Structure formats: C-alpha cells, structure tokens
Amino acid sequence: MAIYEIQHPLIKHKMGLMRKADLSTKSFRELAREVTNLLTYEATKDFELEHSSVDGWCGRVVVQKIAGKKVTVVPILRAGIGMLEGVLDLIPGAKVSAVGIARNEETLEAGTYLEKLVGDLDQRMAMIIDPMLATGGSLVATIDMLKRAGCKDIRALTLVSAPEGIARVTNTHPDVDVYTASIDQGLNEDGYIIPGLGDAGDRLFGTKQKEE
Numbered sequence: 001m002a003i004y005e006i007q008h009p010l011i012k013h014k015m016g017l018m019r020k021a022d023l024s025t026k027s028f029r030e031l032a033r034e035v036t037n038l039l040t041y042e043a044t045k046d047f048e049l050e051h052s053s054v055d056g057w058c059g060r061v062v063v064q065k066i067a068g069k070k071v072t073v074v075p076i077l078r079a080g081i082g083m084l085e086g087v088l089d090l091i092p093g094a095k096v097s098a099v100g101i102a103r104n105e106e107t108l109e110a111g112t113y114l115e116k117l118v119g120d121l122d123q124r125m126a127m128i129i130d131p132m133l134a135t136g137g138s139l140v141a142t143i144d145m146l147k148r149a150g151c152k153d154i155r156a157l158t159l160v161s162a163p164e165g166i167a168r169v170t171n172t173h174p175d176v177d178v179y180t181a182s183i184d185q186g187l188n189e190d191g192y193i194i195p196g197l198g199d200a201g202d203r204l205f206g207t208k209q210k211e212e
C-alpha cells in the first residue's frame with residue numbers, strides 16, 4: 001500500500017478551518033466536500049485516457065476521454081456520506097456502494113450493519129470514502145468486504161489518518177492506496193485521532209451529545 005498525504009495549500013488551509021471546535025455543522029459539511037473535491041482530483045491523476053473524436057464547430061476534433069474501469073464510490077456510513085457529494089461533483093456518473101460500519105466505542109471493533117454493493121465489482125475500481133482512518137478496523141472491514149465481492153482495484157480517500165491505522169491497512173492490504181488530507185500524530189486512549197477533528201460523524205450530522 002502507498003499512503004499519499006496530499007501537499008496542497010488549499011487542503012492545508014481548509015483542514016485548518018475544519019479543526020476549529022466551534023465551527024458550524026454547515027461550514028464543516030461544506031469544507032468536507034471541498035477537501036474531498038481536491039482529494040478526488042489527486043486520486044484520479046493516474047486514470048487512463050483514450051482518444052475519441054467529436055463533431056466540433058469547425059469539423060471533426062480529436063478529444064480524450066476516460067478509458068478503462070468504471071468507478072464505484074464506497075461511503076462508509078455514516079460519516080463517509082459527508083464526502084460523497086465531493087466525489088460525485090467530479091465523477092457524477094459513479095455508482096454508489098453503501099457500507100454501514102460502526103465502531104464499538106468500548107472495544108473499538110468495527111461492526112458491519114449494511115452491505116449494499118453494486119454489481120460487476122470485478123470490473124470496477126472502488127473508491128472508499130471515510131473522513132477518519134483511526135485504528136483502521138473500519139477500513140480493513142470494508143476492503144475485506146469488497147474483495148469478497150470480487151473487487152481487485154481499491155483505493156481510499158480520508159480527511160485525517162492516524163499512523164496506527166495506516167500501519168494496519170498497509171499490513172493487511174498492501175495493494176490498497178490511501179489518499180489523505182492529513183497524517184496526524186496518533187490515537188488517544190479512547191481511539192480518537194489527535195489532533196484530528198473529533199467525532200466526524202457527529203460534526204457532519206449535528207448529533208454531538210451535550211456534555212452533562
């Protein structure tokens with residue numbers, strides 16, 4: 001596996017804004033979408049092109065179009081939904097395979113509750129999206145699921161990744177590349193990424209519990 005931490009000033013700036021604890025849900029959502037636009041741009045740089053031709057205003061014009069495999073975007077529910085529009089802005093025709101995985105807050109084990117994959121996965125590239133790669137349990141479970149369904153070409157986009165999760169995915173699935181906006185310091189005792197974003201699902205959906 002290769003991990004690509006995208007070095008782009010717009011990504012750095014927008015990630016800095018997202019780390020502010022009192023950011024509104026609306027702004028957090030908008031920034032998640034914008035950073036995902038930029039990650040998608042980077043993660044598609046190696047897409048193959050083929051020549052084609054169209055009727056242009058002055059006659060036939062040779063153009064290029066994306067060749068090869070079709071894409072399925074794989075949001076890991078819930079938080080992955082916060083990156084979905086960001087990918088679809090640039091790949092509007094992609095089919096969506098929804099995967100529901102929730103991390104047990106005590107054991108940190110990933111539990112699967114939904115598997116709604118598109119067909120012909122052996123002929124598609126899967127682009128998994130999840131804002132947070134923490135212990136790596138959720139991403140490994142999703143890759144396992146996609147491979148069981150026949151998918152052989154898998155990459156993942158995350159906003160923040162912890163070294164612990166990167167190591168786990170690297171060891172388990174060395175063929176999967178991860179594109180991330182930031183590699184952070186590591187995990188705290190509760191399995192949260194430091195400095196991270198806090199609970200990305202809660203911030204995207206506005207479900208943060210009030211403290212007693």
Ligand SMILES: O=P(O)(O)OC[C@H]1O[C@H](OP(=O)(O)OP(=O)(O)O)[C@H](O)[C@@H]1O
Binds near residue numbers: 077108131132133200
């Ligand atoms: O790398 P891991 O240790 O598995 O942790 C990362 C997972 O935790 C979060 O989801 P969560 O389980 O909180 O579900 P949610 O999206 O419904 O909030 C996050 O969106 C990842 O899916």
Ligand SMILES: O=c1cc[nH]c(=O)[nH]1
Binds near residue numbers: 191
């Ligand atoms: O830091 C973390 C870790 C897991 N899930 C989150 O939403 N945030």
Ligand SMILES: [Mg+2]
Binds near residue numbers: 201
């Ligand atoms: Mg959550």
